[in-house]
Amino acid sequence: MTAPAAADGTQDETQAEAQAELKDFVAYCVPLTGFAAFDLYATGMARLYLDTARRQVGAARFAEFWEKWRTAAAAGGGPELLGPTHREVARALTYLWFTGAWPRLAPDAHAELRRDMANVEFIVSPSAYPEGLVWRTFHGHPGGAKPPGFGTWAVKPPAMVPAAELRDDLGLPADAVYRTGLPDGVSPDAIPAHLLPGHRLSRDIPPSAVPTALAPTTPEEDPV
Amino acid sequence: MTGTTVTADDAARRRYHAVIVGGGWAGSILAKRLGAQGWQVLVLEAGNGGTETWPGYLDSLSTFYSAVAKVPNSAYRPNTAAPSPDVLDLAPVRNPQTGQPEFTAQGYFVQNGKLPYGTDYLRALGGTAMHWLGAVPRMHPDDFATQTTYGYGRDWPLTAQDLQRWYAEAERELGVAGHTAEQKELGVVTDPHHQYPMHHIPQSYIDQYCHRKLKDAVVKDETVPDEKYKLKVTGLPQARNSTPNPEYDHGTYRVKGAVGLPNYGERCVGNASCVPICPVQAKSHPLRLQTGLRDNVTFAHRCVVTRVRAAADTGLATGVEYRTYTDPASPVSRSHIAEADIVILAAHAIENARLMLFSGLATKSGQVGRNLMDHPTILNWALSPEADGPLGPFRGPGHTSGWETFRFGKGRRTRAPFRIEIGNWGWGWATGAPMSNVATALGIGGDAHGAVRKDGVFGPELRRLLGSAIGRQLQLQIAVEQSADPANRVTIDPARYRDAMGNPRPVLTYNLDKHTRDGLFAARLVARKIFKGLDAEDHTNHAPRDGVPPLGHFVHQLNHKTLDLAYSGAGHGAGTHVMGTDDRTSVVDPFQRLHDHHNVYAIGCGSMPSIGTSNPTLTMMALALRSAAHIHQALIAARRPIEVRTTANPDASTMAEATA
The missing domain is CATH 3.50.50.60 (FAD/NAD(P)-binding domain)
Incomplete structure (x- = not known):
């Protein structure tokens, strides 16, 4: 495919700027998502997500957030270096990559950002949903897309890759902390209830507004 | 066409x-x-x-x-x-008054x-x-x-x-x-x-896992003391x-x-x-x-x-x-x-x-x-042990097997019978997983007061956490018989x-009615036992949350035990x-x-x-x-097929006689 000849130098420049901007966006989404730049580009959604985040947060406020995050990440830091509102924006951006949807923000962050749109979850495009990264975290595929083939559901799924190995593969600093408000790393076999979803009380509650789980019930009954 | x-x-x-x-x-x-x-x-x-x-x-x-x-x-x-009616048309009422409907x-x-x-x-x-x-x-x-x-x-x-x-x-x-x-x-x-x-649709890895772990275990339904129910994973x-x-x-x-x-x-x-x-x-x-x-x-x-x-x-x-x-x-x-x-x-x-x-x-x-x-359906959800590895939820048809034993037998006299579906789509129905898993692991949406939450996970740690938190999801949807009630x-x-x-x-x-509610009650207790038999961590919770009851919520007491229960419609x-x-x-x-x-x-x-x-x-x-x-x-009795088609109105009395 050949690019259309530029009418003048400015157009070339604008294009180069747009590309550089996207490259930068994807590069610093790697530590947020835990997915490689290759995977992020492969969704085909990078530009749409950048535009969406900018529109939802406001161009000036997004630029402010991005500068903070870039500085923190470039210095080998994690999201714990962000203030509450920026932390919420970082979460929203990650949620967007993982699900194809812009979430409902914490009301305080929504207010602080002075957003002029409703604070509701929405899927940014029908083509975004099948590109959600969440499915890949458990070797799945989006429901209703990218089907794996007849009978594949009967096969044992592959084991999970440890976080350290993921970090290594992505070239992220070994000592960077990619969590907030949690002094210790979360062990996969002891996930605290407050990081799990609880009962969705009614079907109209969007996924980003589902309450967190409470401690699991302890059955007092005899074992089978 | x-x-x-x-x-x-x-x-x-x-x-x-x-x-x-x-x-x-x-x-x-x-x-x-x-x-x-x-x-x-x-x-x-x-x-x-x-x-x-x-x-x-x-x-x-x-x-x-x-x-x-x-x-x-x-x-x-x-x-x-x-x-069309939609399941989104229903909403719970916060702090409902006793005896009043808990929904709009x-x-x-x-x-x-x-x-x-x-x-x-x-x-x-x-x-x-x-x-x-x-x-x-x-x-x-x-x-x-x-x-x-x-x-x-x-x-x-x-x-x-x-x-x-x-x-x-x-x-x-x-x-x-x-x-x-x-x-x-x-x-x-x-x-x-x-x-x-x-040929039958292949049974999911989850089905096989449940079968391997429980074999043909016998479960007691405490609402039916003298019956023993042998679990057998049966294809759908x-x-x-x-x-x-x-x-x-x-x-x-x-x-x-x-x-x-x-x-x-x-x-x-x-x-x-x-x-x-x-x-x-x-x-x-x-x-x-x-x-x-x-x-x-x-x-x-x-x-x-x-x-x-x-x-x-x-x-x-x-x-x-x-x-x-x-x-x-x-x-x-x-x-x-x-x-x-x-x-x-x-x-x-x-x-x-x-x-x-x-x-x-x-x-x-x-x-x-x-x-x-309808078939009032009670959802039960749990996490399997990390040591058993991921179960591969969200793959294949919604459910490919069930436990059928509670559908039959004289227990029906005591409580409504039920069919246990082994879900293949994780906690999707109960909690909105896997999307809600992303939200809660990130800590998005704020706390009860609207403030931005402190705790959350990102990057490689998020990816790894979700692998386990979603990969180990088990859900049992239990559809209970509801019998005809003219009311x-x-x-x-x-x-x-x-x-x-x-x-x-x-x-x-x-x-x-009570028979159906007893069935839902029994189903919940049986699911608990099954989860225990699977060494799974039971996360089922049908209690009101911050004053908001889940849709279909009711409190039921049987044999001196009181449970918060909730059912969903089955579309039946x-x-x-x-x-x-x-x-x-x-x-x-x-x-x-x-x-x-x-x-x-x-x-x-x-x-x-x-x-x-x-x-x-x-x-x-x-x-x-x-x-x-x-x-x-x-x-046929009333008229002949179209090979020789008539346009006359059917004679009402002929119709009546022919079809009587």
Whole structure:
């Protein structure tokens, strides 16, 4: 495919700027998502997500957030270096990559950002949903897309890759902390209830507004 | 393609042998059968067509992708002219007062019962079957006589034996993949030569995991102290394309592909989105039946039947009135009349009742609209141990196996029976996983006061956490039998509640009786034990949260134990025009013909006096096939097939005699 000849130098420049901007966006989404730049580009959604985040947060406020995050990440830091509102924006951006949807923000962050749109979850495009990264975290595929083939559901799924190995593969600093408000790393076999979803009380509650789980019930009954 | 599709105006220009209200499973099979026998048939579909074309189908898929709440109706566009009830119409009430309903209902249904009727349906070409799961277990012989055998509910005027032949035909028409030996062992298939058209759908890794861990463990149901229930993971018969069974009908069966695109859609490829839409159409749907029909079957979409016209003296119907619209968002519509020898209502249990009530039909028994049923379904969710590795949720059909033992036996006398579905789609139904997992692991949305949460995980740690938090999800959906209760009913109140076109909206009064509540209670306790046997961490919680009860919440006490329970609707609306032999206590006869109107049939789950613990579509189809044969005979007796077609009006008295 050949690019259309530029009418003048400015157009070339604008294009180069747009590309550089996207490259930068994807590069610093790697530590947020835990997915490689290759995977992020492969969704085909990078530009749409950048535009969406900018529109939802406001161009000036997004630029402010991005500068903070870039500085923190470039210095080998994690999201714990962000203030509450920026932390919420970082979460929203990650949620967007993982699900194809812009979430409902914490009301305080929504207010602080002075957003002029409703604070509701929405899927940014029908083509975004099948590109959600969440499915890949458990070797799945989006429901209703990218089907794996007849009978594949009967096969044992592959084991999970440890976080350290993921970090290594992505070239992220070994000592960077990619969590907030949690002094210790979360062990996969002891996930605290407050990081799990609880009962969705009614079907109209969007996924980003589902309450967190409470401690699991302890059955007092005899074992089978 | 599908017979002839005409406009509403054209549809009114002719006379028909039969007019069928509704283009879902029941209407489509009747159209196919009566059409094949040469009768002039008109099918009036209230909702939109379009899904029978490939672009139309892709539009539905795209609508599903765009929906935040991926509920059963989410793949199909809303339609004000022919509105559908939606599970999104219900909301819980914060801090409800004791004794008052804990929910509010908006949308199409008006609800004034103690508990919510949490079931939807779809008014569009193909009907609710466009978003069904495709589960087609037969009913057990005991299910047909619960009153006689166990002292609850209503008996059928038919036995399982009467239906075996029709069940087999329904399995052919639907295209069922199943495991004959297992179903024979359950006692639901009695023909020794029975075969399913296709090999059973492979059981999921989750099913195998449950089987490996529990083997044939024996579980006690503490509400039924002297019974022991042996767990056995049993495959689910499904109307889903698999491999043709060479033992079936001399190996002549071929899988049916997608509608609207040639040579597409064969075996299930594991899209894991049967509800609300199978992208490759490996899941069977009624549009398949509508293809390849002859020209004597006419379809008209966007034709909302408003009334059945019946003569006051003879009770015989002359046809139906319907209104047509061009823009689903606008209430503007025009009225037409279609005349026919026989009127067949096949519009869903609740729609059939609504039409009969508004038309003033079948008033003698007082049972029209009564005995509304569903399968109240209690969700149970847990995490399997990390040491066992990921289970692979969100793969394959919604569920491929279940534990069947609690469906049968004398425990039914004590509490309602139930069927335990082993879910393949993780905590999706209960918690909105996997999307809600992302939100809660990130810590998005703020705390109870709206402040940004402190705790959350990002990057590689998030990815790893989700791998476990989602990969280990187990969910058991337990569908409990609800028996006929005349107090659970559909009524209309045209003076107060009408839809945009002016048709009366269904007013529902719904509750669960003690027998059903005991069944839900027992089911919850059994699920706990199963989770314990699986070493799984039980996360089930049906208690109110911060003063907000979950939908379908109630507190139940049994044997000095009190539990917070909640149920969801299963989409199995049934029982609004129950069948029987006595015209004083039932609405339709065993052929689903209205006792009071001998050329009107009400076909569908509405005719069922009980629904056992089986998803009702297969039984509905068996009944519809049986009725189709009966209607053919009635029409033959009244007039000859179209080879020599007459245009004269049928003589009402001849009709009455012939079909009496």
